[in-house]
Amino acid sequence: MSAPLLQITDFHLGFRTRRGTVQAVDGVDLVVNEGETVGLVGESGCGKSATVRSILRLLPDKVARYGPGEIRLNDRNVLDLPEAEMRRIQGGDVAMVFQDPMTSLNPVMTVGDQITEYLAAHTDLDRAAMRARVIELLSMVGIPVPEERMTWFPHQLSGGMRQRVMIAMALSCEPRLLLADEITTALDVTLQAQILDLLHALSERLNTATLLITHDLSVVAGMTRRVYVMYAGQIIEEAETDALFAAPAMPYTWGLLRSAPSLDAPLTEDLTPIEGLPPDLAAPPPGCRFASRCPYRREICQSRMPDLRAAPDGGTHRVRCWGAQDVPEGGWLIGTDWREDTGDPRIVADIRAASAMAGTES
Amino acid sequence: MSGTGTHDAAPLLQVTDLRVSFGAVKAVDGVSFDLRPGEILGLVGESGSGKSTVGRAVLRINRVSSGSIRFEGTEVTGLSPHALLPLRRRMQMIFQDPRGSLDPRMKVGRLLAEPLEIHGLLDRQGRRARVAELLRLVGLAPEAAGRYPHQFSGGQAQRIAIARALALDPALIVADEPISSLDVSIQAQVINLLAELRRSLQVAMIFIAHDLSVVRHIADRVAVMYLGRIVEIADKADLYTRPGHPYTRSLLSAVPLPDPVKERQRSRTILKGELPSPENPPSGCCFSTRCPLRASLGDPPECTATRPQLNETGGGHRIACHFADPAATPASV
Ligand SMILES: Nc1ncnc2c1ncn2[C@@H]1O[C@H](COP(=O)(O)OP(=O)(O)O)[C@@H](O)[C@H]1O
Numbered sequence: 001m002s003a004p005l006l007q008i009t010d011f012h013l014g015f016r017t018r019r020g021t022v023q024a025v026d027g028v029d030l031v032v033n034e035g036e037t038v039g040l041v042g043e044s045g046c047g048k049s050a051t052v053r054s055i056l057r058l059l060p061d062k063v064a065r066y067g068p069g070e071i072r073l074n075d076r077n078v079l080d081l082p083e084a085e086m087r088r089i090q091g092g093d094v095a096m097v098f099q100d101p102m103t104s105l106n107p108v109m110t111v112g113d114q115i116t117e118y119l120a121a122h123t124d125l126d127r128a129a130m131r132a133r134v135i136e137l138l139s140m141v142g143i144p145v146p147e148e149r150m151t152w153f154p155h156q157l158s159g160g161m162r163q164r165v166m167i168a169m170a171l172s173c174e175p176r177l178l179l180a181d182e183i184t185t186a187l188d189v190t191l192q193a194q195i196l197d198l199l200h201a202l203s204e205r206l207n208t209a210t211l212l213i214t215h216d217l218s219v220v221a222g223m224t225r226r227v228y229v230m231y232a233g234q235i236i237e238e239a240e241t242d243a244l245f246a247a248p249a250m251p252y253t254w255g256l257l258r259s260a261p262s263l264d265a266p267l268t269e270d271l272t273p274i275e276g277l278p279p280d281l282a283a284p285p286p287g288c289r290f291a292s293r294c295p296y297r298r299e300i301c302q303s304r305m306p307d308l309r310a311a312p313d314g315g316t317h318r319v320r321c322w323g324a325q326d327v328p329e330g331g332w333l334i335g336t337d338w339r340e341d342t343g344d345p346r347i348v349a350d351i352r353a354a355s356a357m358a359g360t361e362s
Numbered sequence: 363m364s365g366t367g368t369h370d371a372a373p374l375l376q377v378t379d380l381r382v383s384f385g386a387v388k389a390v391d392g393v394s395f396d397l398r399p400g401e402i403l404g405l406v407g408e409s410g411s412g413k414s415t416v417g418r419a420v421l422r423i424n425r426v427s428s429g430s431i432r433f434e435g436t437e438v439t440g441l442s443p444h445a446l447l448p449l450r451r452r453m454q455m456i457f458q459d460p461r462g463s464l465d466p467r468m469k470v471g472r473l474l475a476e477p478l479e480i481h482g483l484l485d486r487q488g489r490r491a492r493v494a495e496l497l498r499l500v501g502l503a504p505e506a507a508g509r510y511p512h513q514f515s516g517g518q519a520q521r522i523a524i525a526r527a528l529a530l531d532p533a534l535i536v537a538d539e540p541i542s543s544l545d546v547s548i549q550a551q552v553i554n555l556l557a558e559l560r561r562s563l564q565v566a567m568i569f570i571a572h573d574l575s576v577v578r579h580i581a582d583r584v585a586v587m588y589l590g591r592i593v594e595i596a597d598k599a600d601l602y603t604r605p606g607h608p609y610t611r612s613l614l615s616a617v618p619l620p621d622p623v624k625e626r627q628r629s630r631t632i633l634k635g636e637l638p639s640p641e642n643p644p645s646g647c648c649f650s651t652r653c654p655l656r657a658s659l660g661d662p663p664e665c666t667a668t669r670p671q672l673n674e675t676g677g678g679h680r681i682a683c684h685f686a687d688p689a690a691t692p693a694s695v
Pocket residue numbers: 015016017022024042043044045046047048049050051060063281
């Protein structure tokens with residue numbers, strides 16, 4: 001098989017702040033193959049956006065420190081590419097859509113002019129062909145009467161329509177990789193379902209690989225083939241989507257699954273939240289990053305950081321958790337039924353008490 | 363767990379034929395419902411369906427165009443701001459963005475004591491004790507009183523907003539999408555907290571959400587709104603097992619399932635397009651322009667000719683659809 005479209009290897013990213021370096025990405029390995037849809041899931045602040053924005057080097061120069069590590073796109077390390085080359089890639093081979101389309105659209109320019117400008121930068125269509133293409137793109141993303149809507153300004157469109165415009169723009173040059181960062185988080189469920197359906201259909205039709213970033217595991221279930229779960233700057237579990245949902249291996253992933261409301265669960269069942277707060281990435285703990293919130297933790301979890309290793313069910317399923325790994329000092333969670341056994345209640349009480357005390361510094 | 367609000371108790375809140383217009387926009391167009399003491403009503407629908415306007419009208423934050431709102435037996439629609447003041451204590455609101463609703467310059471202790479001061483309740487010492495009590499109720503340590511809202515995470519800030527809403531011992535809380543801006547993992551903390559507060563304090567709630575999966579865990583009854591109207595209202599168990607209105611079924615089918623296998627097998631009917639303009643609602647049934655049932659029945663004339671009433675189909679389950687037959691159509695999510 002040829003090299004993957006995107007291959008991130010042991011990538012680090014720090015933000016310089018008054019409090020020292022915030023290690024937002026701490027040794028991430030992630031692969032997206034041609035035409036594949038992959039999920040990147042985790043709570044707010046765990047480094048998802050920092051990771052994907054690094055692919056296009058979109059982070060503020062003043063504070064972001066890229067590396068060590070590699071981000072290879074088509075087998076070239078983007079961290080070594082000159083600025084001009086980066087700009088060609090963005091919008092060419094790689095396009096990005098964000099959570100809030102209002103911040104990425106120009107408020108004083110019509111939607112049509114913005115897509116036209118984008119096309120002009122990346123193609124050599126003439127005016128007439130460009131106009132036809134804009135109309136084609138808008139109708140492709142389900143915007144009714146595109147000839148009229150292209151003359152509208154962003155504020156005249158609803159949130160869902162603006163997100164469709166962003167997708168139209170992102171797909172206008174038929175990128176090979178689409179980075180979709182929480183694109184449905186600000187939308188109601190009906191619009192979310194519409195936008196996800198649209199993304200699914202289009203990426204399949206255009207054979208676009210997609211990295212779908214979200215804090216909601218339910219969103220990736222129906223959309224992706226593989227999933228990476230991220231916590232506090234690290235990948236803590238990765239698997240094929242079916243394998244991940246069939247046999248999630250570690251307590252953070254269990255926590256995400258247990259806290260998600262599901263129409264499937266018995267009506268009487270209470271939700272089980274993940275208690276506590278993520279660690280401060282300016283001073284992360286020495287052991288497992290999740291230990292401070294983990295109701296199954298043991299001594300070793302607080303002192304030694306587990307590696308990302310093969311999960312007991314094998315295949316490409318990997319997990320960063322002492323309890324889930326079949327190693328001499330670990331393995332106590334293998335075979336645990338996470339739906340039944342929700343951990344040690346005394347540890348849960350400790351975690352609650354600790355977070356009741358904490359106001360996070362910022 | 364089903365409602366602690368008893369069925370025979372006098373309603374805490376009675377809303378009858380409520381209408382709120384902003385110019386030509388009929389944001390709320392004839393909404394009626396009751397709320398019993400200690401009961402939680404989920405109010406669900408797409409953005410723009412009028413949920414917030416209902417909540418704000420009940421609290422008289424929004425002007426009411428017509429209709430009646432009785433709270434603890436008193437008609438509140440005509441009351442002057444002065445006459446409203448004692449009732450205000452009994453009704454509080456929680457918003458989606460906790461940070462936006464908490465003054466960033468005030469320490470948490472002040473934020474929680476302020477409502478008590480405004481209403482002249484308790485002396486200094488009493489207020490301090492009450493602040494500590496409120497923090498305990500929402501799972502924060504007493505030390506939190508000395509910090510500023512921005513020093514807390516989003517979930518903790520929402521706890522602070524909830525504590526503030528509880529300060530005056532309200533009988534009703536309108537929670538307007540209180541978890542929409544939080545991570546899924548933290549949403550469950552806030553839902554559980556509100557459920558616990560209802561159990562311990564018997565406070566009734568109108569819990570607004572755009573997502574039927576969220577209210578399922580907290581509401582006793584659920585009202586589904588579309589374009590300013592309630593199109594279905596039922597006890598929770600009824601609504602989720604026998605959703606009768608095609609709009610309710612579409613909303614259910616929009617919720618993603620955290621299960622890839624079921625997700626693939628599922629046949630969904632995702633609604634097309636967006637809400638019609640409330641300035642110019644469709645004639646007859648307001649949902650007719652997007653209704654999959656109407657389409658599958660071959661566009662019967664009733665749908666566009668007459669506005670369907672909210673008809674009782676048994677056990678308090680009411681549906682506004684000419685062709686709804688909940689018995690014939692079991693839920694398929
Ligand atoms: N410009 C910045 N300066 C300093 N810290 C930042 C900056 N952007 C993000 N961070 C920090 O980096 C961490 C990861 O953030 P982010 O990648 O945005 O998380 P996510 O997208 O998963 O919510 C967080 O702790 C965040 O506070």
